[in-house]
Amino acid sequence: MIIFGFRGKVFQLAMVTFVCGNCSNQAAQALRKVVTKFTLFFIPLFPVSTKYLTQCTFCGVENRLTKDQADQVLAMGALQQAPREN
Template sequence: MIIFGTKGYLYQLAILTLICGQCGNPSAHTLRKRVTKFTLFFVPLFPFSTKFATQCTFCGAERQVTKEQADQLMAQGTGQPSGQGYGPGNGQPYGQPQQGNPYQQ
């Protein structure tokens, strides 16, 4: 008898301040990596699926992003110069890093 299956792992990569594409609020977004691994006898052997997503902490909206977009967002979060993150499929800007206090005039 062989016992096999899958197990999911969720990693929080960064917390970024972006303007949400859903609600329009400047809020914290978590950048997450979800890895699904094949298991044999309850031992995880190798990953067969890796997905990246951001989630708005204000409204809860979640958007899938590519690995390249996740890398760009990580670089923005660490202050390294990089391009802008883009939403999946539409080529439109997903969010901009928030600079300073947006409510200060």
């Protein structure tokens, strides 16, 4: 008997502030990476799919992003976290 399946894991990559496309409020957006792996006997072996999502902390809507869009959001988050000189 062979036991196989899939397991998903969520990684929070950043919190970035910008205007939500759904509620039009400027709010924090959680950037998350969801990786689904094939498992054999409950051991995750290799990734089957990878998704990038943002979730608005104001209204809760999730939007799916491409990898390029997620990289842009990460870069925007790095700019927001950088210390500002006066």
